[in-house]
Amino acid sequence: MTNKLLSRKIEEMADTDQKTRKLWLKKTNNDFLQPLVYCVDVANNYLIKEIIKECGFPKKENIGAKTLKKFWLLVQHQDLDLKLQKECLENCDFDLKEKAYLTDRILLSEGKKQIYGTQFHKNKGKLVPRPIKNRKELENLRKSAGLEPFSEYKKKMSNLFPF
Numbered sequence: 467m468t469n470k471l472l473s474r475k476i477e478e479m480a481d482t483d484q485k486t487r488k489l490w491l492k493k494t495n496n497d498f499l500q501p502l503v504y505c506v507d508v509a510n511n512y513l514i515k516e517i518i519k520e521c522g523f524p525k526k527e528n529i530g531a532k533t534l535k536k537f538w539l540l541v542q543h544q545d546l547d548l549k550l551q552k553e554c555l556e557n558c559d560f561d562l563k564e565k566a567y568l569t570d571r572i573l574l575s576e577g578k579k580q581i582y583g584t585q586f587h588k589n590k591g592k593l594v595p596r597p598i599k600n601r602k603e604l605e606n607l608r609k610s611a612g613l614e615p616f617s618e619y620k621k622k623m624s625n626l627f628p629f
Contacts, residue, residue, distance in 0.1 A: 472521055473533040479510050480536035483543060491627070510540050511547055514554075523557035531561075538564040548575050566611035570596075582608055583616050586623050593627050595620065 486506045490499040514537075517524065524537050541554045542564075554560075555568050570580035579599035586593050598604060604616055613619065 469528050473529045476533050476537050480539055482506055507543050511544055525559050542568055545575055563612045582611055593624050
């Protein structure tokens with residue numbers, strides 16, 4: 467049985483997260499929006515920890531698959547709390563695809579190379595993938611995690627974030 471109150475809280479947090487980020491991406495020259503995204507992440511960090519303290523790590527069985535994906539999105543944006551990301555990766559039943567994205571984020575935060583090629587950054591005016599550990603195995607690893615081929619993903623990312 468799903469916890470409707472918890473699901474609603476997570477959905478509201480994710481909606482705020484996404485609205486703030488989309489606004490920031492549209493108006494990158496606006497100096498106050500990046501700190502606003504940071505403030506949303508800090509507030510969500512506190513709320514995520516409260517959810518875990520009160521209800522345990524969210525699972526599909528108690529909040530549903532759709533809401534768990536939104537919870538994953540919130541955790542994905544907790545780059546300043548590596549411990550929380552690792553705990554959620556280990557204890558939440560995220561789909562393989564979401565686990566791949568979160569794994570790459572964690573590895574990069576630890577100064578390591580990503581495995582699945584999910585993370586990009588701006589470099590000299592272009593969107594480029596962050597360092598990838600094993601390019602030869604990349605397509606097989608992506609496929610095993612339910613991710614599209616890297617070339618398709620790279621094109622999609624470049625369209626989403628044209629610099």
